[in-house]
Amino acid sequence: MDRKGILIVVSGFSGSGKGTLMKELLSRYPDTYALSVSATTRRPRDGEQDGREYFFITEDEFEKMIAKEELIEYARYVKNYYGTPKEYVRKQLDAGKDVILEIEIQGALKVKEAFPDTLLLFVTPPNAEELKKRLVGRGTETMDVIESRMNRACEEAEGMGHYDYLVVNDDLELCVEEMHTIIQGEHRRSFRNEAFMKTIKEDLERLKGEN
Amino acid sequence: MDRKGILIVVSGFSGSGKGTLMKELLSRYPDTYALSVSATTRRPRDGEQDGREYFFITEDEFEKMIAKEELIEYARYVKNYYGTPKEYVRKQLDAGKDVILEIEIQGALKVKEAFPDTLLLFVTPPNAEELKKRLVGRGTETMDVIESRMNRACEEAEGMGHYDYLVVNDDLELCVEEMHTIIQGEHRRSFRNEAFMKTIKEDLERLKGEN
Numbered sequence: 275m276d277r278k279g280i281l282i283v284v285s286g287f288s289g290s291g292k293g294t295l296m297k298e299l300l301s302r303y304p305d306t307y308a309l310s311v312s313a314t315t316r317r318p319r320d321g322e323q324d325g326r327e328y329f330f331i332t333e334d335e336f337e338k339m340i341a342k343e344e345l346i347e348y349a350r351y352v353k354n355y356y357g358t359p360k361e362y363v364r365k366q367l368d369a370g371k372d373v374i375l376e377i378e379i380q381g382a383l384k385v386k387e388a389f390p391d392t393l394l395l396f397v398t399p400p401n402a403e404e405l406k407k408r409l410v411g412r413g414t415e416t417m418d419v420i421e422s423r424m425n426r427a428c429e430e431a432e433g434m435g436h437y438d439y440l441v442v443n444d445d446l447e448l449c450v451e452e453m454h455t456i457i458q459g460e461h462r463r464s465f466r467n468e469a470f471m472k473t474i475k476e477d478l479e480r481l482k483g484e485n
Numbered sequence: 486m487d488r489k490g491i492l493i494v495v496s497g498f499s500g501s502g503k504g505t506l507m508k509e510l511l512s513r514y515p516d517t518y519a520l521s522v523s524a525t526t527r528r529p530r531d532g533e534q535d536g537r538e539y540f541f542i543t544e545d546e547f548e549k550m551i552a553k554e555e556l557i558e559y560a561r562y563v564k565n566y567y568g569t570p571k572e573y574v575r576k577q578l579d580a581g582k583d584v585i586l587e588i589e590i591q592g593a594l595k596v597k598e599a600f601p602d603t604l605l606l607f608v609t610p611p612n613a614e615e616l617k618k619r620l621v622g623r624g625t626e627t628m629d630v631i632e633s634r635m636n637r638a639c640e641e642a643e644g645m646g647h648y649d650y651l652v653v654n655d656d657l658e659l660c661v662e663e664m665h666t667i668i669q670g671e672h673r674r675s676f677r678n679e680a681f682m683k684t685i686k687e688d689l690e691r692l693k694g695e696n
Contacts, residue, residue, distance in 0.1 A: 396675070402688030424693040431686045439673045440681065452673070459670035462650045462663070464607070470651065475642045477613030482635040 279367035280460055281389055282374045283382040286397030287430050288423065289408040291443045295397060296376060298450045306454075308366040310375045313339065316354040329359065347377070347384040358385075372457055379433035386436075393460055395453065396437035400444045490578035491671055492600055493585045494593040497608030498641050499634065500619040502654050506608060507587060509661045517665075519577040521586045524550065527565035540570065558588070558595040569596075583668055590644035597647075604671055606664065607648035611655045 286292040300307050313329040315336050324330045331339075336355045339345050348357025358375055366373045375385065386392045399405045409423040434440065439456050443449045464471065497503040511518050524540040526547050535541050542550075547566045550556050559568025569586055577584045586596065597603045610616040620634040645651065650667050654660045675682065 398685065402685050402692055405685075405689070406692045421693070424689065428686070428689050428693060431682070431689055434682050434685075435675055435679075437675050439670070440675050440678055441673060452670075455666050456670040456673055459650070459663075459667040462652060462667055464646055464648050464651050467651055468646075471642070471645050474609065474613050474616075474645075475639070478616070478635065478639050478642055481613055481617045482632070482639060 277370050277461070278466070279369070279371045279373055280457065280466070281363065281367060281385070281392045282372055282395060282457060283385055283392055284374055284376050284395045284397060285378055285382050285430075285433070285437070286441075286443075287399065287405055287427055289405055289427070290397040290399055291408075291446070292376065292397040294446065295441075295443060295449055295453065296374060298446060299374075299453055302450060303454060306372060308371040308373050310358055310363050310366075310373050312356055312377075313345070313359050314354060314356045316356075346375075346388065347381045349381055379430070379436065382433075383436060391466065393439075393457065394437040395439050395441055395456070396434050397441045397443050397449075398434070400442050404444075488581050488672070489677070490581050491583045491668065491677070492574065492578060492596070492603045493583055493606060493668060494596055494603055495585055495587050495606045495608060496590055496593050496641075496644070496648070497652075497654075498610065498616055498638055500616055500638070501608040501610055502619075502657070503587065503608040505657065506652075506654060506660055506664065507585060509657060510585075510664055513661060514665060517583060519582040519584050521569055521574050521577075521584050523567055523588075524556070524570050525565060525567045527567075557586075557599065558592045560592060590641065590647065593644075594647060602677065604650075604668065605648040606650050606652055606667070607645050608652045608654050608660075609645070611653050615655075 284292055284296060296309060300309055311325060311327075311329055313331050313336060315331060315333045318324065318328070318330050322328065333355065336348075336357065339357065339359065340348060344360055345357040346360050346363060348355060350356075358377070358381075363373050363375075375381075377385070382394055386394060399408065405427060406424065409427065410420055441449060441453050441456070460466070495503055495507060507520060511520055522536060522538075522540055524542050524547060526542060526544045529535065529539070529541050533539065533541075544566065547559075547568065550568065550570065551559060555571055556568040557571050557574060559566060561567075569588070569592075574584050574586075586592075588596070593605055597605060610619065616638060617635065620638065621631050652660060652664050652667070671677070
């Protein structure tokens with residue numbers, strides 16, 4: 275069986291801990307996974323490095339990438355563009371790495387439409403009470419902020435059913451292994467192994483004739 | 486997340502070693518899996534026990550089960566009926582066990598049609614040469630027998646694409662773990678967790694109101 279990389283979109287509730295989860299997955303299996311680096315027109319924050327957190331580019335550069343169809347997906351939030359450059363992803367997939375995009379649902383669905391083999395994973399806390407606790411407990415937030423976070427969570431919940439798998443983040447260690455298990459299992463999907471099936475069929479026909 | 490059993494159909498090339506694989510999987514994870522026991526009208530062979538290898542029943546009993554729709558699928562080979570009793574499978578699934586049916590492709594497709602959540606796994610040697618070696622190397626077979634086995638393998642290969650996953654049986658130990666991994670990963674499919682998604686949505690709406 276060949277080992278072509280899988281394009282994976284990871285979304286999840288804000289507060290589901292998916293950022294930490296991704297970091298842990300990548301540090302545990304650095305040869306298996308690569309994180310896609312997005313391009314953005316927003317300014318780098320303190321400590322952010324070009325090519326690590328984001329590719330920081332100008333609006334003009336971004337719009338040229340759109341025009342040349344060099345982005346897998348993109349969106350505009352407030353005044354800034356965010357998008358996923360195709361080239362970086364393609365290189366990693368060709369090298370056999372499973373490439374992870376961490377984007378929200380609208381982007382996820384666009385990617386799936388353009389690349390139907392994309393694997394969609396949704397990270398969720400074990401239940402709503404735990405999610406609320408995480409959203410409330412982050413600090414000394416106002417009621418307005420909490421309400422707006424809960425509203426957002428309700429919207430995010432509506433999208434869950436569009437994802438292929440739900441990953442329950444209760445215990446980080448277990449969750450990382452579960453995510454790894456799911457992705458590695460996906461490599462054995464028959465639709466991801468058309469070449470293997472074709473070869474075995476052709477070889478059997480040939481070997482049959484050699485009797 | 487609840488833990489409802491998954492109905493799993495395992496097929497594969499004759500000579501793929503799926504019998505040994507199933508035995509090993511069940512002995513390693515006896516609390517996770519149950520093997521479905523088929524009903525048949527053929528006579529027990531030496532050493533076969535009723536309720537273990539098969540439920541041995543009469544033709545009359547079998548036809549009554551067909552009439553009452555008590556079989557998930559059935560087929561007639563030569564003069565004998567073979568079929569999968571629903572009741573045994575349902576009991577095991579309700580108890581949270583993943584139930585494995587070892588049947589060939591026509592049966593597999595019938596089961597999937599009747600129960601779309603069924604997981605279809607196909608066991609294959611790593612390549613056609615290895616498969617031929619196993620088919621030839623079983624003993625002192627005539628050329629006719631080998632030819633007929635190769636013909637059968639070619640037919641079996643045509644069905645591979647209908648299965649959800651391909652399981653490559655090269656190293657038994659690895660293959661058992663891979664199969665386990667695939668099945669356990671499937672438990673996290675969103676379509677298998679409708680109840681979980683419904684609950685989290687309802688709870689979020691409720692908790693939002695409690696601010």
